[in-house]
Amino acid sequence: MKEMQKEAKDVSHYGEFGGQYIPETLMNELKNVANAYNKYKDDPDFLKELHDLLNNYANRPSLLYYADKMTKDLGGAKIYLKREDLNHTGAHKINNVIGQALIAKRMGKTRLIAETGAGQHGVATATIAALFGMKCEIFMGKVDTDRQKLNVYRMQLLGAKVHPITSGSMVLKDAVNAALQNWASRIDDTFYVLGSAVGPYPFPEMVHDFQSVISKESKAQILEAEGRLPDAVVACVGGGSNAIGSFAEYIDDKDVELIGCEAAGKGVDTDQTAATIERGSVGIFHGMKSLFLQNDDGQIDQVYSISAGLDYPGVGPEHARLAELKRAKYVGITDDEAVNAFEYIAKTEGIIAAIESCHALAYVMKLAPTMSKDKIIICTVSGRGDKDVASIAKYRGVDIDE
């Protein structure tokens, strides 16, 4: 948002949020990454290679699909689905990984590391590392390696080493800790491909830019299909990468409502939740000042969601700012609501969507009927749900052999 940048302290902040709260060991390397990013982001050769990979390898542009049956069934606004699930590797994560890996390559790095929650970012990173002939190591909480076994094996097939992290609550935040530690111990040959719109500058900005391909496309696609902008854009929010990518091109279009769906777990008012924006407070963690679920002493909470990709106690600094400015609205969706949406979208549209994405779909199921038929909603389906089939079956008490 142009207006937002103007009032910002500097490029590394979004209002009071953002910054580079990171050990001294990494400060020069962050500067190197920022310099490289700023050097290449408008470079014609870089952009050519980026777009070539996005289009010819990752299967972009992704479809903007009119969900006719869902629209009729819900009886309100027209629903369009931005199908990031159809990307190569099955989620939006590949958009960002291709971008960051191209920067890494230009910096002369030969080893990529990444954290992952659901495994989608890990799979995307392992995929591009294989394609680029780079070494790859992935950090993933032990709880997540257990509930996303399929993705663990996919990463291994792609030649990556997966480290199950047993410290802390053994989920995404602990994987980020481990990846940061590994990076600090080995910056010479290593690039940390951060998978969400979080962390120290320049990561939130890079991730924003590389994911904004989602809304660049959707804007052109909806203008083509409907001749006008949507009334609402809905996306799920873990750290906030698919959401910021889905929102980016509409932030200055004040009539487009932007809605981020957080994981409420067992409920926003329970302690089994990951609804950071609704329940969190300002804090400093993982390199950024932002909103976090934490106790009064500033100890970061162990959060909970059925979705490994949304199971994170923080949110990207730009979302914290958009929430503060009330430019975007953030709502909590419970496990139950997400699982219902998982089944609904499968039966209604024949799409098995990631449980993360189903948090956004669940909100659309509530929102669409309240809007008139001439209104338009775009909902981002951030990933496909094959990885979740086993755990949803378990949630429903069905025993299937994996």
Next chain:
Amino acid sequence: MSNLKEVFANKKAFIPFVVADDPDIETTVANVLTLAQNGADIVELGIPFSDPVADGPVIQKADLRAFKADVNTNVVFEIVEKIRQKSSVPIVFLTYLNIPFKYGYDKFCQRCQELDISGLVIPDAPIEEQCELKPYAEKYGVDLIPLIAPTSADRIEKIAQSATGFIYVVSSLGVTGVRDELAIQQLSETIERIKKVTDVPAAIGFGIHSSEQAGKLATIADGIIIGSAVVQIVADGGDVQKNLGEYALSIKDAISVKA
């Protein structure tokens, strides 16, 4: 500004580290007093954080033991109060920025002054991000002790120039923990560069455990910080006071000969 600089006058300072409330309040108080009586010139007291990204496994485990004992920021202040009834040994806190941030920078630094805490070491607050905390630290005379890493390169002078108290020179890449190989050559170059721009003392830490290492490093630095090795003695149990005392004396002895 605190009186930390004076601690380094005419001697090499020994700066051991213990995690507050590991494994309980009384033991921490006893450990700090034992270290102070056996050669520690400054004690670094860690306020545990849920996600200590700059710390290795030994200190992470100590943090977990402290959390088991229900540590929180006020408990740590209570521990210092108890220490202060018996000792005026200079103390600095090591913690992560979110702890003072949530406590309130003003209130936190005021408590530090009341308890005669000389300085703060905050690994996730590089100098660029200290600007919000700094006015309060200065108001209450608490030094913000900066870290200089092997990767600091062109940042060394800038960091050194703005330092008060002492400078924490990180001996190796990555997290805290016991290491055998230390790049002495690079370290002495770093310290030379520091000395050119400031007379604030420079202490070396991260990965030091043996008295032999400490002795060697004391020839190039003004002080030696020992973290994981001290925390491990606490973790090993047995007669912790005796073991800590002997260890502290051996380090103090090793670094004093060079002074």
